[in-house]
Amino acid sequence: MAINITNFLRVSDHIATSGQPSADDFRQIAELGYTSVINLALSTASNAIEHEGDVVTGHGMSYVHIPVRFDRPQVSQFELFAAVLRQQAGSRVWVHCAMNMRVSAFMYLYHTVKQDWPESRARELLLQVWEPDPVWADFIEQVLQSxxxxxxxGN
Incomplete structure:
Protein backbone atom coordinates (compact mmCIF):
# COMPACT_ATOMS: atom_id res chain seq x y z
CA MET A 1 0.00 0.00 0.00
CA ALA A 2 1.59 3.26 -1.14
CA ILE A 3 1.63 6.11 1.36
CA ASN A 4 1.13 9.53 -0.17
CA ILE A 5 1.25 11.85 2.84
CA THR A 6 3.40 14.99 3.04
CA ASN A 7 6.91 14.29 4.38
CA PHE A 8 6.11 10.67 5.26
CA LEU A 9 9.03 8.94 6.96
CA ARG A 10 9.09 5.36 8.20
CA VAL A 11 11.35 5.57 11.25
CA SER A 12 11.11 1.91 12.26
CA ASP A 13 8.75 -1.06 12.16
CA HIS A 14 6.83 0.61 14.99
CA ILE A 15 7.01 4.34 14.25
CA ALA A 16 6.07 6.40 11.21
CA THR A 17 5.97 10.19 10.97
CA SER A 18 4.44 12.65 8.54
CA GLY A 19 2.83 15.96 7.90
CA GLN A 20 -0.95 16.24 8.29
CA PRO A 21 -2.80 13.14 7.05
CA SER A 22 -6.22 13.55 5.46
CA ALA A 23 -9.30 11.98 7.03
CA ASP A 24 -9.08 9.15 4.49
CA ASP A 25 -5.37 8.69 5.21
CA PHE A 26 -6.27 7.78 8.81
CA ARG A 27 -8.31 4.85 7.48
CA GLN A 28 -5.24 3.67 5.56
CA ILE A 29 -3.00 4.21 8.60
CA ALA A 30 -5.30 1.96 10.66
CA GLU A 31 -5.34 -0.64 7.87
CA LEU A 32 -1.52 -0.66 7.95
CA GLY A 33 -1.71 -1.77 11.59
CA TYR A 34 -0.97 1.46 13.41
CA THR A 35 -2.78 1.50 16.74
CA SER A 36 -2.01 5.01 17.96
CA VAL A 37 -1.73 8.53 16.55
CA ILE A 38 0.14 11.37 18.23
CA ASN A 39 -0.55 14.85 16.84
CA LEU A 40 1.85 17.71 17.62
CA ALA A 41 0.13 20.31 15.41
CA LEU A 42 -2.20 23.00 16.60
CA SER A 43 -5.89 22.39 15.95
CA THR A 44 -5.94 25.84 14.32
CA ALA A 45 -3.36 24.92 11.64
CA SER A 46 -4.55 25.68 8.12
CA ASN A 47 -4.46 21.99 7.18
CA ALA A 48 -5.86 20.62 10.47
CA ILE A 49 -8.75 18.18 10.34
CA GLU A 50 -11.79 19.19 12.33
CA HIS A 51 -12.46 16.69 15.13
CA GLU A 52 -9.32 14.74 14.26
CA GLY A 53 -9.46 12.78 17.51
CA ASP A 54 -12.92 11.49 16.61
CA VAL A 55 -11.75 10.54 13.11
CA VAL A 56 -8.75 8.62 14.50
CA THR A 57 -10.63 6.84 17.29
CA GLY A 58 -13.39 6.03 14.78
CA HIS A 59 -10.81 3.85 13.03
CA GLY A 60 -10.00 2.03 16.28
CA MET A 61 -6.76 3.84 17.08
CA SER A 62 -5.90 5.79 20.22
CA TYR A 63 -5.28 9.50 19.87
CA VAL A 64 -3.01 11.87 21.79
CA HIS A 65 -2.86 15.57 20.96
CA ILE A 66 0.09 17.61 22.25
CA PRO A 67 -0.31 21.00 20.54
CA VAL A 68 3.14 22.55 20.06
CA ARG A 69 3.38 26.13 18.86
CA PHE A 70 5.89 26.21 16.04
CA ASP A 71 7.33 29.50 17.29
CA ARG A 72 7.52 28.42 20.93
CA PRO A 73 8.20 24.70 21.57
CA GLN A 74 8.49 23.81 25.26
CA VAL A 75 10.74 21.27 27.01
CA SER A 76 7.70 20.11 29.01
CA GLN A 77 5.93 19.26 25.74
CA PHE A 78 8.88 17.19 24.62
CA GLU A 79 8.95 15.37 27.97
CA LEU A 80 5.22 14.62 27.69
CA PHE A 81 5.75 13.39 24.12
CA ALA A 82 8.61 11.13 25.25
CA ALA A 83 6.49 9.71 28.08
CA VAL A 84 3.60 8.98 25.70
CA LEU A 85 5.93 7.36 23.18
CA ARG A 86 7.55 5.20 25.91
CA GLN A 87 4.08 4.18 27.07
CA GLN A 88 3.34 3.07 23.49
CA ALA A 89 6.50 0.90 23.27
CA GLY A 90 5.84 -2.16 21.16
CA SER A 91 2.78 -0.59 19.51
CA ARG A 92 2.70 0.82 16.02
CA VAL A 93 2.55 4.61 16.40
CA TRP A 94 1.98 7.28 13.76
CA VAL A 95 3.26 10.73 14.79
CA HIS A 96 2.36 13.82 12.80
CA CYS A 97 2.16 17.58 12.80
CA ALA A 98 1.40 20.01 9.99
CA MET A 99 4.57 19.33 7.92
CA ASN A 100 6.58 16.80 10.01
CA MET A 101 8.96 19.50 11.22
CA ARG A 102 7.92 19.54 14.90
CA VAL A 103 7.78 15.75 14.84
CA SER A 104 11.18 15.28 13.24
CA ALA A 105 12.77 17.55 15.88
CA PHE A 106 10.97 15.73 18.71
CA MET A 107 11.96 12.34 17.25
CA TYR A 108 15.59 13.51 16.95
CA LEU A 109 15.53 14.45 20.63
CA TYR A 110 13.71 11.28 21.63
CA HIS A 111 16.26 9.11 19.87
CA THR A 112 19.31 10.95 21.22
CA VAL A 113 18.09 11.77 24.74
CA LYS A 114 15.81 8.83 25.58
CA GLN A 115 17.05 6.02 23.30
CA ASP A 116 20.81 6.76 23.25
CA TRP A 117 21.01 6.61 19.48
CA PRO A 118 24.21 7.96 17.96
CA GLU A 119 23.59 11.63 17.24
CA SER A 120 24.55 11.20 13.58
CA ARG A 121 21.90 8.51 13.05
CA ALA A 122 19.16 10.63 14.65
CA ARG A 123 20.29 13.73 12.73
CA GLU A 124 20.13 11.83 9.44
CA LEU A 125 16.39 11.24 9.98
CA LEU A 126 15.85 14.87 11.04
CA LEU A 127 17.59 16.21 7.94
CA GLN A 128 15.42 14.07 5.65
CA VAL A 129 12.60 16.43 6.60
CA TRP A 130 14.26 19.79 7.26
CA GLU A 131 17.14 21.76 8.71
CA PRO A 132 15.77 23.29 11.94
CA ASP A 133 15.40 27.05 11.93
CA PRO A 134 16.93 29.16 14.75
CA VAL A 135 13.91 28.70 17.06
CA TRP A 136 14.06 24.93 16.76
CA ALA A 137 17.87 24.77 16.82
CA ASP A 138 17.77 26.67 20.13
CA PHE A 139 15.03 24.39 21.44
CA ILE A 140 17.03 21.28 20.53
CA GLU A 141 20.09 22.73 22.25
CA GLN A 142 18.01 23.58 25.34
CA VAL A 143 16.76 19.98 25.65
CA LEU A 144 20.24 18.54 25.09
CA GLN A 145 21.71 20.94 27.64
CA SER A 146 19.08 20.05 30.26
CA GLY A 154 23.13 12.52 38.96
CA ASN A 155 19.40 12.99 38.24
Missing part, protein backbone atom coordinates in the same frame (compact mmCIF):
# COMPACT_ATOMS: atom_id res chain seq x y z
CA UNK A 147 19.88 16.37 29.71
CA UNK A 148 23.59 17.03 30.21
CA UNK A 149 22.93 19.06 33.35
CA UNK A 150 20.74 16.29 34.76
CA UNK A 151 23.44 13.71 33.99
CA UNK A 152 26.09 15.84 35.72
CA UNK A 153 24.00 16.21 38.88
Missing amino acids: RNEAANT
